[in-house]
Amino acid sequence: MSAVVTIVDPEAKRRSRALGMTFIAMGLIIYVFFVRSSSPGQLATFGLNPGRQTAATPIPNVTLPVLASLYAMALVAVALGVVQLVRGFGRAQDLVLGLVAGLLVLGFLTWAARDQSLNLIGILETAVQRATPIALAALSGILCERSGIVNIAIEGMMLTAAMVSALVGSLAGSMWVGLLAAVLSSGALGALLAVLSIRYKVNQIISGTAINILATGGTSFISAKFLTQYQHLNNPGKFSNWPVPVLSRIPILGPVFFENNLIVYLLFGLLIVLHVMLYHTRWGLRTRAVGEHPRAADTLGIDVFRMRYINVLLGGMVAGLGGVFLVLGSVPRFDELMTSGKGFIGLAAMIFGKWDPFGAFGASLIFGFTDTFQAKMQILRVPIPSQFMRMAPYLITMIVLAGVVGRAEAPAAEGQVYEKQ
């Protein structure tokens, strides 16, 4: 048998075409917005060394001719789009999408930094810092949703953990105790979510909302009653940066990824662990089975409720780490509502990353980057209101969710109450 049977899925074909158009559109954006407002002879300088004492090996800065680089980027994007339209990249198309998005960002940076210099490493370092709580929230969402429980209470869990880490850390005089207590507290909220959603069969959005309100009210209550009045209750100390021995010497990657504090490394560890657990262990298979088709999983003897309880509990604890990072990992104090929607951005990153740990981490990095960059825009005198940059993550998520560019498939049984028969 030599005939190759190709099954053409009209949906896939439509999406492949849409993707090709998107690449071309991105190329045109580079041309229309950036090329046309640059003039020949402009140079953009990117600093590639952190502006502080580091272990990293210093390397020279990069200077790009703005106009030529922008033309090249626009052409590459359009060319990739044409190739996608004509014959398609097949399975590599998501990777190409990432590449073109990267080109767009680079083009934007080159344009923004014309006639100026921009410390790229500084931006990337901050981006990783800002991405960390988002990524932890996203991992929490993945843990819960892969087992079929929607967790919109991540925001509340982070907020609670942040408050507990500040209060207990200060009371006990130990950041480690604070970390432990914080993770336990958000785990308790996870348990509450699980009990309400599984045992009492409450709609998961409603139980999540209740937990969010409870956490917002509870943390603000304690903050207003105790923390603002007694400053020594809100001074837990901070995990200091710890450069990884050899890796931190690598230029660019070293200072960005391997000169961080404990919680960032915990995130990296969790990423790998979760990836391996989810796709290569029995627990992961069961989790995914419970999230996709609980009835079938139950028939095979998997305890659906137990899997969900475990996952949501773990999810709560991971979300708590994100909250701890905001206090013990950056500003070592708790402020009311300090999460400011990071839990929800985490959910967005989870969707953008298609419920996959590394995908979600990539999405978090992009969101962290836009967040960092919108703060830099005024300094660079970019004629775009920074608020639009702030909207970008949410808009991207809505576009991804709508399936225009690459479809985001949620676990099939997500949000549904499972009744044992």
Next chain:
Amino acid sequence: MSRSPHNRDERLQALLMPLLAIVTALILGGLLIIVSDLQVIAAFTRIPRQVAVPFTNPETEISLEEALWRHPNEVVIGDAVEVKGKQLRVVGDVRDATTQIGLDEARALYPELGPGVTIHFTFFQKPAVGLRAAWRAVRVAYVALFEGSIGNPRQMAQALAAWLRGDPSLLNRAFYPLSESLVTSTPYILTGLAVALGFRAGMFNIGAEGQYFVGGLTSVFVGYSLKGLPLWVHLPLTLLAGIVGGGLWGSIPGWLKAKTGGHEVINTIMMNYIAFALSDWLLNGPMMRPGGFRPISPEIEVSARLPRFFGGDIRFHAGFFLALVMALLVYWLLFKTTIGFELRTVGANPSAARYAGISLTRSMVLAMFLSGGLAGLAGANDITGLIYYMPNAFSAGYGFDSIALALLGRSHPLGVVLAALLFGTLRAGATRMQSVAQIPIDIISILQAMIIIFIAAPEIIRAIYRIKQRRAQEQPPEADIVEGVQA
């Protein structure tokens, strides 16, 4: 076999459950007030500390003010003290020397808190002190809550009596709390209706906050940019702008759900943040008040303001009646019209609705437009009735509170109005509770969260009060809402 006693029983339970949920939440809130009260904590823990003025070492010393404030034996206004066998009440300024005593004098009579005294706080030496402190914490808090939300009954009676005698000067002060409660309830009614309408149509509108913002933006724009119009043209236009703005903002997630299946919960949350950023940009740019540096919009014209009925600082305005009318309209639309029937059918069972020939797209977009429109009207109402301009910090957490309202009101307009009155009253009263009893206003959020949990999981309440469920086959009414949403 007559079904009526069974039905009556069920109806009784439908009334009883929310009531028990509220009472249980208030009891738990009371416990929270007790355990977080510094005087109670002081009475129950042993922290020997020296009173010093000025204090230098926070580990071993506390200031006189703090000691006075913390100590259960502290003398404050309102206390009864014993002077030469007479029970006197401590007041700020003494009017009646036979029953009252000044605060300074009372403190002088009980000088045990002077500098240099060591305070031991132990519960087991004096359990009565701790219990009294606990009782006082709850009593002071809830009395303040009541007086801040309804008013002081004696003051109100006196004011009414004076008014009947022809002296209306006391009315304003006595009825100010009640007016504030109704004012606070108004946006709650509207946003609660918004979420309830969405629930009925199977849409989970978690974005009332963003729609409220956008409604505020559009209405404030119409309110300040159109000039020279008469009130009866300008005011309806301004309110309509709020409805349209919020409605369009809300219908985007509805359309996305119908066309692409993108879940409206995520999309409405995303649109909330987009709305905040949009408003931040508008108020810092195109809509910024000329000549100002703060991110606020210009004031709206006088012709775009909702009328107030009483002078002075009574902020009660026509928006309250507008909200009630909207509740009636929503009731009529949902239960008396074909459109409402279609919306409810889509909410209850989308596939059945589709087989019956109802357009899902039209219903979803319409439901979200109406829902968003109500939330937008809430924003317009606050603009035209209360603040007259758009500040950057316009939000007050209506997005999540309104879900609680819809749940508590069982997604029925009348229920939502009652729930909104309760929440508005609680919130207005909490302001006074914060100033009188030093209890942060956030306790209301905690109460609200508990009410949601108890309403959504009635088994918890049944377990606490040992209420038996009649028949297991009959699902509680929330199940309808929830099923609609999940489908």
